[in-house]
Amino acid sequence: MCTYYEVPDRDKLALHFGDVPEAEWRDKMSPLYRGPFLRAKGEGRELVVGQWGMIQPNSKTHIPTGKDGKRLSTVNARREGMMKSWTCGGPWRKGQRCIIPAQRYAEPYWGTGKHIAWQFSRADGEPWGLAGLWSEWTDPATGEVLASYTMITQNCDHTPVLNLMHRPDPKRPPNLQDKRTVVPLEKGDWDTWLHGAVELADGLIQLPAIERFQHGPLDPTVEAELPVSL
Template sequence: MCGRFTQAYTWEQLVRLYRLTFPPQNIEARYNVCPTDPIDTIALAEDGGMTFARARWGLVPYWWSKTLKELPATFNARSDGVATKPMYRDAFKKRRCIVPMSGFYEWRQMEDGKQPFFISAADSGVLSVAGLWDTWKDRASGEVIRSATLIVTEANPFMSDIHDRMPVFLPAGRIDAWLSGQGGTDLLVPAAVGSLRAWPVSRRVNSSRQPGDDPTLIEPLKAA
């Protein structure tokens, strides 16, 4: 699963990759994005263009009748159930998005504990993760919350050395098919071998309390 990632890129990168016509946004690099944090998302606008929005990481379906504290973990949606599970199936049909990221963390079990690794694109570019979004109204406060989840699939041979699952990364040529709904679960496949790189990083990132603006979190771990 993917429970921590980074969003460190420029607005210009998003404009080029997603053909955004949205007014420029102030984007601050974040190196320790955790579940329930606000995340950047890209979705189709009503006019067919691309729109940018921030959303709570952890999908809250529009029909959820309990409190957020009672919501199960929804920051990842497995590709093999996303089209059928009640928590996700309506968003899968109608509300798809892309979650851009510059990389993500995953942990490998070692003799002395779990070792975090940072995984990024081999070319250092922005990764486009298949996601879903929804809006939910808190009945107590009246607040309307936009939320999103990342879709994960089985790991490719490269990632399987670290973890058994990975986010679904969409190549540029498949983004439109995903967002428009023309493509189905056939798009939700592991990334091509050779498209990612990884290195061990400090265990400081094990804590969700680590400052999100600290770029040293993704620096390669120095040999002892």
């Protein structure tokens, strides 16, 4: 599960993702903060701001909660189950796919047997365009319409480096750990992801080559700001 990433600066957003909205957002993103994401608008695209953490249909609050009232984490959507998910199934079937700009993101590295915050950026220096889903929710108390989004994840049990992230499950064999990673999209595929048929979009959910990554321990000054859930 990815629970921290950094938004590119406004100049990079404009260069790679289009017109930048005037709204404010958090540059260092954690769950429930508001951040920019790219979605389809007609035959084009638009960069909008929404809450990182999908809000369920008919929710009484913008904070995702289960039927028992406990807070849920909806910042990530499992590729294998999102089609039938109450929270993500509707947006997936309706084609409400989005692209999340990220200069880098962090995961917990466990290759040495202990948690080390590990950062991933693109080897070419450009920002990531990470695959996601979005929805809109109307606050029943105020009538405010709030956009929200989630980041899609996929299994990476057999991908070097990526399969060293997250605490190993001692109850599972090494080849069935269900390690997760995000879904980077190359620029040439952005329009297909935003506008293409479901089958075409699903085909873009693929594991990236590790050569595309520049990675290593996260700066300790940044690590101090990470959410506890990382």
